[in-house]
Amino acid sequence: MKKYAALLLAGMMALSLAACGSSTTSSSSAPAEEKKEEAAVETGEQTEATQTEAPEPGAEQAETAGTEAAAETAAPAEVTTVSPGELHMATNAAFPPYEMTDDAGGYEGIDVEIATLIAEKLGLTLVVDDMEFGSVITSVQSGKEDIAMAGLTVNEERKQNVDFTDSYATGVQVVIVPEDSDIAVVDDLSNDKMIGCQDGTTGYFYCSDTPENGGYGEDHVISYPNGAMAIEALKAGKVDAVVIDNEPAKQFVAVNEGLKILETEYVIENYAIGVNKENPALRDAINNILVELINDGTVQQILDKYINTNE
Ligand code: ARG
Numbered sequence: 001m002k003k004y005a006a007l008l009l010a011g012m013m014a015l016s017l018a019a020c021g022s023s024t025t026s027s028s029s030a031p032a033e034e035k036k037e038e039a040a041v042e043t044g045e046q047t048e049a050t051q052t053e054a055p056e057p058g059a060e061q062a063e064t065a066g067t068e069a070a071a072e073t074a075a076p077a078e079v080t081t082v083s084p085g086e087l088h089m090a091t092n093a094a095f096p097p098y099e100m101t102d103d104a105g106g107y108e109g110i111d112v113e114i115a116t117l118i119a120e121k122l123g124l125t126l127v128v129d130d131m132e133f134g135s136v137i138t139s140v141q142s143g144k145e146d147i148a149m150a151g152l153t154v155n156e157e158r159k160q161n162v163d164f165t166d167s168y169a170t171g172v173q174v175v176i177v178p179e180d181s182d183i184a185v186v187d188d189l190s191n192d193k194m195i196g197c198q199d200g201t202t203g204y205f206y207c208s209d210t211p212e213n214g215g216y217g218e219d220h221v222i223s224y225p226n227g228a229m230a231i232e233a234l235k236a237g238k239v240d241a242v243v244i245d246n247e248p249a250k251q252f253v254a255v256n257e258g259l260k261i262l263e264t265e266y267v268i269e270n271y272a273i274g275v276n277k278e279n280p281a282l283r284d285a286i287n288n289i290l291v292e293l294i295n296d297g298t299v300q301q302i303l304d305k306y307i308n309t310n311e
Contacts, residue, residue: 087147132225133226176259199225207220
């Protein structure tokens with residue numbers, strides 16, 4: 001599995017260095033065409049590229065954000081959840097703008113808003129359960145939680161443990177460095193640098209993989225319980241760079257002086273919702289709702305509300 005991730009990374013890096021000079025990292029932007037290995041199979045956004053791939057039911061519609069794909073009527077179906085009347089969302093609410101705590105001690109963010117609408121359409125009340133990122137998938141897998149929604153990247157390894165819905169957003173792994181850093185491009189990370197990541201994330205897996213597989217080796221990565229702590233370590237000089245998803249990266253850089261995001265894109269990923277493999281009815285019902293919310297522009301509105309696409 002690590003090998004898989006690293007192969008992907010190696011491909012991504014080569015391509016991103018060669019082809020992605022720009023820093024267009026909006027969550028709603030279409031991923032580059034090289035993203036076929038894992039992401040596109042499940043959730044690629046370009047309709048032309050994915051419609052022939054026979055993804056899971058409903059997938060091709062959900063892919064077509066902003067286009068008028070066949071609007072299937074959401075099948076209300078018999079959906080069972082871990083607690084009757086409620087939809088429990090496992091998340092790690094330290095990942096702005098996808099999930100974070102608000103001033104009143106509640107939860108807000110892109111994922112929270114989308115999940116609230118999904119719950120509503122299912123006739124359920126959303127309950128957000130905040131936990132360590134590493135528990136988000138296992139809690140769904142073990143049947144404690146209904147959905148894993150946490151800016152959660154679809155990958156092969158996770159697909160062994162949960163089913164993923166169609167994708168509702170894309171993310172890009174980026175590199176944050178101090179403004180005066182001698183790290184100018186991703187490749188500079190291989191010069192014996194220390195990299196900070198959030199524990200259990202794809203960024204961590206890519207970076208900690210062996211150099212042969214495109215990573216930097218475990219000895220060069222320190223993992224932190226959340227992104228904010230990795231940023232603190234960067235500011236304190238304990239690590240030379242932090243690899244994390246682009247939107248949280250932008251937010252962290254905005255509130256911490258002296259940091260910047262490298263222009264080079266690192267890895268492009270798709271975010272989707274993880275559902276217990278034994279609950280396909282819930283997954284299908286969510287996919288039908290996602291189709292609606294994507295086609296009527298709701299998902300885009302929510303993304304736009306939290307993401308400044310002009311940056
Ligand atoms: N997209 C990355 C992953 O799936 C990071 C997600 C971290 N999410 C969070 N809520 N802390 O591994």
